[in-house]
Amino acid sequence: MTTEARVSIFPRSLEADKPKSGLKLKWLKWIGQGLSGLFLKFAIIFIIIALWEIFPRFGFIDPFLLPPFSEVFYNTMVLFKTGEFFKHFNISIIRISCGFFGGLCVAIPLGIFMGWFKTFEQYVNPLVEACRNSSVLTLYPIFILLFGIGERAKISIIMWGTVWVVLLNTISGVKNVDPSLIKSARSMGMKDLSLLARVILPAATPSIITGVRLGAANSILILIAAEMIGSNAGLGFMIFYYEARYAIAEMYGGVVFLAVMGVAVNALLFRLERRLTSWHEKSIYFGT
């Protein structure tokens, strides 16, 4: 009786409440569903790769401008083998980690502070808006001017690109915590600091994570752009370098790798988001 009641209220618990016989069959079914789902998800990508192979081979597109996919794949593998690729990759990873995580370390605590002290936020808000809405790359010359052409300029511009979006999302997350939650915690005699740690921060987490995801996408974009302008190593530089040397297949290899990396980072952050905000009712899963 009670089990039935539960099922009718929560259809999702159906699986859990069923007897455990037929478990193997269910697994097989799940794997089958997973594979077909995977196929559907990537069908469009398979088609594009196929076209990418066919068009240059049959001369619909100049193979110099777009080498067939297999050639791109082969030449990229050579880059992996010789270690040429990882030389650039490592440098890029160091830059983006310093910039991105540095940005988070500034933006999240500052955002919590600004969301908490609303009057302070009111004064600073126009500045934050101005900074966020000015295109990051137009500021790059200024960063080069201030920090030189080396690592400092690149890391700081990535930081810049990360900070504002994370900051704004953190502020709005903290500011928009359901006031009844605060009231409820206060009614139990909770004081400011533990209120911040145990109510405000968890309640603001979904918004903060959204900011982090946007910041990550930003930072990859800025990394590549910064490496294309005035640099002698890194993935962005690598792509430009091969293009200038007419090593078109390798260039495409770099581009595809960056696309895959972008998707992977986003998927990773989505997993993190789902983990941290599993309680959130609107946590719908996109991506792999």
Next chain:
Amino acid sequence: MDPRTDSAIGAARPTTKIEVRDIQKVYRVKRENGGGYGEFIVLKDVNLDVYAGEFLTLVGPSGCGKSTMLDLLAGLIPNSGGEIRIDGRTITGPAMDRGFVMQAYALFPWLTVQSNVEFGLTIKKVPKAKRKAISAHYLEMVGLTQFANRYPHELSGGMKQRVAIARALAFDPEVLLMDEPFAALDAQTRETLQDELLELWEKTGKTIVFVTHSIDEAVYLADRIAVMGTNPGRISEIVNIKLSRPRKGSRGSAEFGWIRHKIWQYLQPEEAAKEDFPPIGATDVAAVIDSQAAL
């Protein structure tokens, strides 16, 4: 005066739990034209005694300051004059001798039902094993043992409010302050929860101050009803409800209807009450109810 409503408290005078003395609450508001600030008086000279173990409801039109009164009792907002004493001690802020239940449930969505119930206990630094025993006890009391590991968004409104009540009871306050807790629920769920609350109240012996805008709810639950008036907010009438308990099924009775009407009358603006709604004698009401029942 009818002996059922307006009589003084009986011979066995109960002990006073909460004393509200000359409470004022004034908000500073910006004047519309010209600079400076004006004063908006939310509550003026409110005096009220709440007896230990009694169920007191506050009813009043919107804007009479009944929720403000409850926030003052909870210590969530400072008063502008007067004082509130609980067991003779003046309150200075929120504390765990009072539990607060809101209309919006205010459950922490990132915590399971069990962790929500244990929230106050963690503030009190109760050790884990003891917390678990206490939360299990109160979850059983509100009939949600099975849902201990669920998250609030998986629950219906009635269940959420049960969790909120369990959370407020878990840290064992002496007074339960409830701010229109059932107002967001559908009529049937509301009546169920009213009965459950009365049961909990009888089991735990808490003093309950319950704010509602539903006269029906106020009459059904209360030992006494404090009727509030507006402009400025004040307590205009205190009515003893001597309907026998349990009151399940008493809603249709003549006495219930009569009291409900009486409270409704108190809630009318003074002029209107005199002109449009002449007081109805008990016998008249009984006649009306008889004829309706005959239908």
